[in-house]
Amino acid sequence: MKVISRLFLLLIYAFLYVPIIVLIIYSFNNSQYSMLWHGFTWAWYQQLSSDSDLISSAVNSIALGVSASSIATLLGTLCAVSLYRYNFKGQKLLYFTVFLLILMPDIVIGTSLLILFSTANFELGFFSLLIAHITLCLPFVVIVIYSRLTTVDENIFEAALDLGATNSIIFKRILIPLLTPGLIAAWLLSFTLSLDDVIISYFVSGPNFQILPLQIFSMVKLGVDPEINALTSIIFAITVLFVLISHFSLRKK
C-alpha cells in the first residue's frame, strides 16, 4: 500500500512538473525547430533582451503589477482588518461579496468591467487594467490577511486599549508588525496574479498599452518557439521565487 501511494504521488508530481521542466530545458536548446538536444545555448535569452517590443511590454506589466498589488494590498488589508475587528451592518454581506469575487469566473469579471468602462466612456489602457487587476487581487489579499489575523490573540488589542493606545497607535504598533509577513505574501501573490492574468486583461486592455501575458498569448498562438520558451521560463522562475518567499514568510510565526 505504501509503495502504491508513493508511486501515485510520484506520477502526479511528474504530471505537474515534467511539461514545465521540458520547457525550461528546451529554452537552452541550440536549435530552432528540433526536439532533439543540440547543445546548450543562451542565445534565446539574448534574443529576448534585444526584443524591444517584449521589453516595453514587460516594463508595462511590471508597472501595472507593482501598482495593482500595492493598492490591492492596502485596500484588502483595510477590508480584512475591518471584517476581523469590527461589528458592523452588512458585515456578512461584505464577507459574502469577497467570497463570491474569488469564485466568479474571470471571464465574467472581464466582460462586466468592459461593459462598465464602455458605458462610462473610460479609455481602455493602463487605468482600466489597473482597476481590473486591483479588483482581481483584492479578495485574495483579504483571504491571506484575514487568515493571518485569526492566528492573533485578540486580548492584545484589549490590553493596548486599556493602556490608552489610540486606534492609529494600535494600527501602527501592533497590527502592522503582526501583519508584515501576511502583507509581504499578499503583495507577492497579487503581483503574480497580475503578471499571469490573461482573461480579464484580454477584455479591458487597449491598443496603446501592451502587456506581457497578452503578448505571450498572441505569440503562443503561432506555435512553439524557443524564444517563448525562454520568456516563459523566466516568468516561471519569478513565480516560484515569489511563491517561496510568501510561503516561508507566512509560515514563521
Place this chain on the structure above:
Amino acid sequence: MKHDTFKFFSLSTIWLWIILFAILPFVLMLVISFATAGENNLVVYSFNLHNFLNLINYAYLRIFTRSVFLAAYVTVITLIIGYPFAYIIAHTSERIKNLLLLLVIIPFWTSSLIRSYAMITILKTQGLLNSFLLWLGVIHMPLQILYTNIAVIIGLVYSLLPFMVLPLYANIERLDQSLVDAARDLGANRYITFKRVIIPQTIPGIISGCIIVFLPAMTIFYIPDLLGGAKSMLLGNLIQDQFLFANNWPQGAAISVILTAFMLILLWLYWRNSRSKDRHEFL
C-alpha cells in the same frame, strides 16, 4: 472618537470600491443582457428576453452541452486524481508534508497560459508523449492528440488539478480522526469507513473543489484556443466571440449571466451541505 474615523474610512473605501468595480459592472451586465445589439451603438436599451431565448437554438445548445460535459469530465478526472492525492499528502509526516504541499502550491500560482503552452511541447505529433509511447512500443504510429478534445481535457486537468487538490487537502486535514478510529474499532472495514465516515466529512471540500474547477473549465478560453481544434469551442470562447468579434454584447452578457446563475446554484449546494463552522474556512 478616533476609533470611529478609522472604521468609517476603511469601510467606506472598501464598499465604494466593491460597489463601483464589482457590483455596478455586474448590474450593468444584467441590464445589457436584456437589451438589443445596435448597428452603430453597441447596445440599444430595451427590455426583452430574446438574448436568452436565442440561446435555445441548436448551435448554442450544442456548445452549451459540450462545455458542460467537457467541464464535467475535467471535474470528475481532477476529483478522482485529486482526492487520493490530497489524502496521501495529508497523511504523510509533518516534515515531508510541507514540501509536498508547496509543490502543489507552486503550480497553483503559475500562469495557466504558460502551463498550457508547456503542454503543447508534450502533446505534439513529434512531442515527448508520442516519442515515449513509440519507444515503449505501445503504439507504432504517432497519435494525433494535439488539436483534439482530448488535448483540451488534458490541458484543463493539468491546469486545474491544483485547484481541486488544495480545498480537498484543507478539508481532509481537518478530518476528525477519532471518528475514523471509532468506525474501525466498531468493525467497519476500510471500504465502509471510507464511504460512511471519511467521504461525508469531506463533502464540503469536494463541492468547493468542484466549483473551483468546473467554472473555469468552461471558461478559460485560451486552452481550447491553443490545444483544441476548430470544433473545440467552449462557453468561454463563445462569450469572447460575442464580445470581440460578433460585437453582440447583449448576447455575450446573457451567456455570462447564465454562467453566474450556474455558479450561484453550485454555491447554494455547497451552503446546504456544509456546517456553518466550515463555511468560514472555505479555500
